[in-house]
Amino acid sequence: xxxxxxxxxxxxxxxLSTASCKAQEDNTKIVLITFDGLRWQELFSGADPLLVxxxxxxxxxxxxxxxxxxxxxxxxxxxxxxxxWKEVSKIGQIHGNRDLGSKVNLTNKMWFSYPGYNEILTGxxxxxxxxxxxxxxxxxxxxxxxxxxxxxxKDKVAAFGSWxxxxxxxxxxRSGVPVNAGxxxxxxxxxxxxxxxxxxxxxxxxxxxxxxxxxxxxxNYMMEHMKKNHARLVYISYGETDDFAHDGxxxxxxxxxxxxxxxxxxxxxxxxxxxxxxxxxxFIITTDHGRGTDPLDTWRNHGDKVKNADGVWIIxxxxxxxxxxxxxxxxxxxxxxxxxxxxxxLNLEADTEKMKGKAMELSAN
Numbered sequence: 001x002x003x004x005x006x007x008x009x010x011x012x013x014x015x016l017s018t019a020s021c022k023a024q025e026d027n028t029k030i031v032l033i034t035f036d037g038l039r040w041q042e043l044f045s046g047a048d049p050l051l052v053x054x055x056x057x058x059x060x061x062x063x064x065x066x067x068x069x070x071x072x073x074x075x076x077x078x079x080x081x082x083x084x085w086k087e088v089s090k091i092g093q094i095h096g097n098r099d100l101g102s103k104v105n106l107t108n109k110m111w112f113s114y115p116g117y118n119e120i121l122t123g124x125x126x127x128x129x130x131x132x133x134x135x136x137x138x139x140x141x142x143x144x145x146x147x148x149x150x151x152x153x154k155d156k157v158a159a160f161g162s163w164x165x166x167x168x169x170x171x172x173x174r175s176g177v178p179v180n181a182g183x184x185x186x187x188x189x190x191x192x193x194x195x196x197x198x199x200x201x202x203x204x205x206x207x208x209x210x211x212x213x214x215x216x217x218x219x220n221y222m223m224e225h226m227k228k229n230h231a232r233l234v235y236i237s238y239g240e241t242d243d244f245a246h247d248g249x250x251x252x253x254x255x256x257x258x259x260x261x262x263x264x265x266x267x268x269x270x271x272x273x274x275x276x277x278x279x280x281x282x283f284i285i286t287t288d289h290g291r292g293t294d295p296l297d298t299w300r301n302h303g304d305k306v307k308n309a310d311g312v313w314i315i316x317x318x319x320x321x322x323x324x325x326x327x328x329x330x331x332x333x334x335x336x337x338x339x340x341x342x343x344x345x346l347n348l349e350a351d352t353e354k355m356k357g358k359a360m361e362l363s364a365n
Contacts, residue, residue, distance in 0.1 A: 028319055028345055029277055032235045032338070033264060033285040034120060036113065036163070037242030037302060038257060040104075040290060040313045043084070044097040044326075046076020047254060050296055057250035064251050068258070080258055083265035084315065092283075092317025093324045093362075101330035106289065106310040107356070108335075112303050113242070116288030116335065117169050121235070123339030123355035135164075138171045140354075143342045145175035147233045150348060156232040160222040162239030164211045170235075180221050181237075183213050195224050208247070215240045215256070219263045223270065230276045233346065238263070245291060248300050271318075282345055282362075284338060285315040314338070314360075320345065321362045333360065 041048060047068040053061045070076045078085045088094065096104040108115040108125035118130045121142035129139055147153040157177050159170050164182025172179045180186065183202065186195040202217050215238045222236050238260045244252040264285070271277035292298025292306040302309040312335060336357030343350055344359040 027280050029232045029281045030342055031283050034237045035287045036239040037245055038287045040096045040311055043313055045073035046080045051250045057248055059251055068254055081261045083261045088317050089325045091323050092321050094315050094326045095333055096313025100328040102327045104312050104314050104333045106335050109304055111289050111309040113288050119335045120338050123336045123357050135168045137168050142170055143339045144170055144177045146348055148177050153232050158225055158231045159235040160218050161237035162212050162215050162218045186221055192224050209243050212239045212243050245300050280319055282318040287312050316362055322364055
């Protein structure tokens with residue numbers, strides 16, 4: 001009888017331990033970030049020597065070189081992205097340095113924004129239907145929508161973007177995922193003082209672009225939402241780098257990239273101070289497309305006519321990620337692997353058989 005009691009106690013302990021482990025696994029939060037049109041060349045080598053002092057693309061060449069020019073590519077990238085290279089490289093993984101054999105590519109053949117974001121968020125390259133940047137509701141289901149359908153994540157999913165097409169990419173109408181994008185204001189009866197201030201300020205700050213607001217608004221709306229609502233899956237798209245590049249303003253392109261690095265650091269620091277996110281948050285960062293390099297002027301552009309504009313990159317760090325730093329071994333990753341990775345980490349089932357990508361192996365365990 002005593003043996004039976006002991007066995008029952010041990011079984012109970014094992015059950016509780018298993019349940020605790022399962023609960024811990026289910027406790028993971030994800031912050032998915034896209035950095036519109038940021039070239040892998042700047043990420044891994046810093047300021048481009050052919051552009052940083054080129055007066056065709058830079059107004060203040062002296063000032064820009066003081067900020068971002070250094071003798072070696074390693075020093076230049078640290079000057080441009082200090083958080084990525086001084087902090088993230090120690091705790092995470094940075095994929096996509098093609099000079100070292102680490103390749104990340106798109107699988108869609110369009111090589112511009114909507115197809116790129118669709119691939120990242122759905123795991124599907126849908127060239128037949130997603131072939132423009134038009135404001136058309138996405139027929140494909142994003143990981144945000146899949147999560148929002150699950151009771152564990154219902155109403156704990158949110159998206160923020162600087163480009164006003166994101167409500168259509170996420171298909172806000174069908175998915176029920178709240179999307180604050182373009183020039184939208186924060187809504188609700190419980191707005192924080194900062195949200196009220198942002199709502200007042202944003203209409204008074206003219207953007208150079210008709211469809212894209214400054215990233216500072218997107219970032220701060222997102223930060224306030226996370227502090228207030230503690231979303232479990234958050235998607236944020238910073239958009240300035242792509243638009244400054246299209247404008248041919250390399251100075252603003254670099255400064256925006258540097259500022260975005262700082263904003264991502266602020267977001268990471270917040271998650272490591274807030275008990276809800278601390279030690280339980282995975283960051284995944286990537287870009288929707290690359291840009292040209294040859295001839296030189298193609299750095300401004302992308303699309304299927306621009307050579308190698310399908311070359312992109314992926315950064316992962318946080319919960320469950322082995323610290324590999326800059327990946328230097330030969331590998332081939334694809335953007336369509338990001339959606340399956342999110343689903344795997346959140347223990348969610350895909351509702352489509354079209355997803356071709358395989359989830360990334362973030363840890364050897």
